[in-house]
Amino acid sequence: xxxxxxxxxxxxxxxxxxxxxxxxxxxxxxxxxxxxxxxxxxxxxxxxxxxxxxxxxxxxxxxxxxxxxxxxxxxxxxxxxxxxxxxxxxxxxxxxxxxxxxxxxxxxxxxxxxxxxxxxxxxxxxxxxxxxxxxxxxxxxxxxxxxxxxxxxxxxxxxxxxxxxxxxxxxxxxxxxxxxxxxxxxxxxxxxxxxxxxxxxxxxxxxxxxxxxxxxxxxxxxxxxxxxxxxxxxxxxxxxxxxxxxxxxxxxxxxxxxxxxxxxxxxxxxxxxxxxxxxxxxxxxxxxxxxxxxxxxxxxxxxxxxxxxxxxxxxxxxxxxxxxxxxxxxxxxxxxxxxxxxxxxxxxxxxxxxxxxxxxxxxxxxxxxxxxxxxxxxxxxxxxxxxxxxxxxxxxxxxxxxxxxxxxxxxxxxxxxxxxxxxxxxxxxxxxxxxxxxxxxxxxxxxxxxxxxxxxxxxxxxxxxxxxxxxxxxxxxxx
Numbered sequence: 001x002x003x004x005x006x007x008x009x010x011x012x013x014x015x016x017x018x019x020x021x022x023x024x025x026x027x028x029x030x031x032x033x034x035x036x037x038x039x040x041x042x043x044x045x046x047x048x049x050x051x052x053x054x055x056x057x058x059x060x061x062x063x064x065x066x067x068x069x070x071x072x073x074x075x076x077x078x079x080x081x082x083x084x085x086x087x088x089x090x091x092x093x094x095x096x097x098x099x100x101x102x103x104x105x106x107x108x109x110x111x112x113x114x115x116x117x118x119x120x121x122x123x124x125x126x127x128x129x130x131x132x133x134x135x136x137x138x139x140x141x142x143x144x145x146x147x148x149x150x151x152x153x154x155x156x157x158x159x160x161x162x163x164x165x166x167x168x169x170x171x172x173x174x175x176x177x178x179x180x181x182x183x184x185x186x187x188x189x190x191x192x193x194x195x196x197x198x199x200x201x202x203x204x205x206x207x208x209x210x211x212x213x214x215x216x217x218x219x220x221x222x223x224x225x226x227x228x229x230x231x232x233x234x235x236x237x238x239x240x241x242x243x244x245x246x247x248x249x250x251x252x253x254x255x256x257x258x259x260x261x262x263x264x265x266x267x268x269x270x271x272x273x274x275x276x277x278x279x280x281x282x283x284x285x286x287x288x289x290x291x292x293x294x295x296x297x298x299x300x301x302x303x304x305x306x307x308x309x310x311x312x313x314x315x316x317x318x319x320x321x322x323x324x325x326x327x328x329x330x331x332x333x334x335x336x337x338x339x340x341x342x343x344x345x346x347x348x349x350x351x352x353x354x355x356x357x358x359x360x361x362x363x364x365x366x367x368x369x370x371x372x373x374x375x376x377x378x379x380x381x382x383x384x385x386x387x388x389x390x391x392x393x394x395x396x397x398x399x400x401x402x403x404x405x406x407x408x409x410x411x412x413x414x415x416x417x418x419x420x421x422x423x424x425x426x427x428x429x430x431x432x433x434x435x436x437x438x439x440x441x442x443x444x445x446x447x448x449x450x451x452x453x454x455x456x457x458x459x460x461x462x463x464x465x466x467x468x469x470x471x472x473x474x475x476x477x478x479x
Contacts, residue, residue, distance in 0.1 A: 008188055010089040015043045015206060016190040018056035019199035024049065028208060030181055033099035033325040034315040034360040042183045045207040047214055050175075053203045054220045057146040057173040060200025065143045065171040072169050073120045078196045080113035086192065090185055094157060095316040097182045099324040099361070100279050102316055112161045112189075115459075118443025119165040122461050124468070136475040141468035143171030144246055145222035148215040150236070151186060152227045153179035153327050154282045154383075160186045162443075162458055163225045164193075168201055170467040172223075176204040177215055181328045212236075219243050223467065226250070227284075230407070230452050237455075248456040248466050251449060253284045253409025254381045256402035257438055258392070258424060260415035261293035265300055268414055273307045275438045277365055280326050281385045284453075285410040285432070285439050288381055290389045291398050297391050301369060304389070305351045308365050315360070325361040326384050332361040335384035341376045342368065350389075373401055381407070395424065403429040408450030412438040431457070 014021035024043040032039055043049075064072075083090065087109050094105040130137040149163035160176055167174040178186035183206040190204035205211065212232075216224055216239035223246035226236045233251040240247045257272065276287040292300045311322035326332050342353050352366030368377050368388040377388045392398035402411060411430040415421035421435045431449040434440060441447060441459075448457030456466045 008086045008089055008192060010093050010184075010188065011040065013040055013042045013184055013187045013206070014191065015045060015049060016187065016194060016202075016204045017049065017053045018203070019194040019197075021191060022049070028180070030097050030183060031328065032096055032360075033327050034317075036329075036360060039097055039184065042187065042206040045205040045211055049205055050211070050214050050218060053175050053205060054146060054218055056200035057175055057203060058200075058220060060198055061143070061145055061173045064168070064173055064198060064201050067171070069124070069169070072171070075196045076116050076120045076165060076169060079193050080116040082192050082195065083109070083116075083189070084113050086188075090157065090188065092317075093184050093188065095324075097184045098153065098156065099327050100316055101321040101324050103321075104279060104324075105316070108155060108157050111158050115158060115161050115443040116165050119162070119459065119464065120169050122444060122464055124170065124461070124464060129472075134477055136473075136477075138473050138475070140471050140473065141170070141465060142471050144467060144469055145172060146220060147172045147174040147223045147225060147467065148218070148221045149174055149176045150212055150215060150224065150226040150228065151176060151178050153181040154279060154284075156182040157185050157189065159227050160189060162463075163227075164189075164202060166458065166464055166467045167225075168197070170464055172467055173201050174203070175215070175221070176202070177211055178204070178206060180206075180208050180211075213239060216240050216245070217242065222246065224248070225458070225466075227458075233454070246466075248448075248458060249454045250284070250447070250458055251409075251452065251454045252381050252383075252407060253430075253449060253453050254288045254379075254405050254407045255285055255410040255412070255430070255438070256289045256291060256428075257287040257412045257414065258398055258402060259290070259292045259296070259300065260413070260417070260420065261295040262416045263296070263414050264416070265296060265303060269300070269303045269307050271437070272414070273304060273311070276387050277308065277311065277323065277385050278439070280323050280363065281387070282327060282331070282383050283439070284381075285441075287387070287412070287438055289378055289402070290387060291392045291402065292389055294391045294393045297370075297389075301350055301367070301389055305367055308351060308367065311365065313362060313364055323362075323365060323385060326363050327361070329361060331383060332363070335363045335382060335386065338376060338380065338382055338384070338386060339363075339366065342366075345371070345375050347371045347375060347377065352385075373404075379405070399424060399427050403427075406451050407453045409453035410434070410438065412436075
């Protein structure tokens with residue numbers, strides 16, 4: 001290990017196994033979603049590559065699990081400093097592979113070091129459950145072993161970092177599997193980490209669709225942390241059952257936001273507009289169903305449409321772009337198919353609703369005016385900038401509608417009346433609930449879903465404990 005890392009070269013990309021940069025016989029490339037041109041080549045990892053990484057991780061675990069929190073924190077802080085030193089390269093690479101505007105990429109890369117330092121500041125202590133003259137009973141937390149992190153394509157930097165820090169700070173070793181759509185930044189994050197962590201502590205394998213099932217099936221990977229779709233999450237959980245792996249699942253959402261009739265419309269429109277469309281709505285915790293009180297509905301809709309029209313659609317490298325392309329062709333086709341339901345279901349688009357020809361995967365922002373609750377644009381998570389806005393009048397009714405789906409990731413209430421807003425927020429069935437905001441996140445605050453939106457939490461002390469085993473010790477002072 002060295003303390004000073006050289007600037008990263010963002011032109012070539014390798015697997016990181018046991019602190020060595022390796023490649024594979026077969027390679028592939030991602031696609032730049034702004035222009036559908038090929039990105040650089042990356043490895044296609046095999047079972048043999050995974051076996052090597054798992055062996056290195058198990059060997060490294062013996063020593064790393066015995067290090068102190070302070071030693072781990074020091075290494076993590078050095079890694080955070082190095083990420084900041086390479087922030088420009090990471091941001092440009094993130095826009096190249098993910099499609100989000102450069103301003104949003106820079107923000108995500110900046111949050112990476114905030115999350116590293118924030119998670120590593122948390123304290124995990126032993127709990128004394130009983131102490132008498134004769135005995136002491138304590139609960140302590142021990143690392144699980146080798147973690148497999150399966151990272152999605154919407155926030156490949158921040159979500160990888162959250163899993164990595166949670167694993168290594170608690171004494172585990174980790175193997176990162178980026179999405180095949182966005183492998184580039186994750187490979188570079190782990191390459192950078194080789195300067196600060198012993199061999200085998202942090203590794204990264206690029207692959208195709210076959211690599212995830214190899215992770216979940218591997219008998220010597222002890223925990224899987226997965227972020228992705230509900231359908232894939234169910235497959236991950238089923239596969240992990242064979243070896244009783246520990247599992248954390250952060251899955252899809254269809255977040256409702258309830259806007260009360262007492263809000264300052266002009267004040268909340270820019271906030272709700274951004275929080276419905278950030279990252280082209282490809283965030284599990286974005287506002288996906290917008291319920292607006294009937295008393296203010298018409299004015300709210302008109303002003304929301306006017307605001308969203310001011311947000312530029314374009315290549316993420318262009319100045320002032322807010323809407324980049326959706327990330328991949330699969331998502332693009334799903335969004336187009338959902339848009340087709342507008343005419344099929346006789347819905348009214350207040351904005352957008354059609355596809356414009358371009359060289360990339362662009363879906364222009366769409367707002368659907370008061371569709372039926374049963375329509376697909378309400379029932380399905382679009383993961384594209386397609387937003388239904390619906391009327392409500394009765395508090396009990398709108399809460400029932402907000403809670404009706406089998407997802408429960410996030411939800412929000414918007415009201416000047418704190419007591420009213422809190423009363424409504426307390427009745428929402430979601431893992432994270434906001435009053436007068438949406439999508440606020442911090443490294444020291446746990447995040448996870450209810451119902452089919454996931455199992456367990458990431459981040460915060462509760463998230464760190466998901467990477468630990470609970471051990472109870474009965475310590476008698478004599479026979």
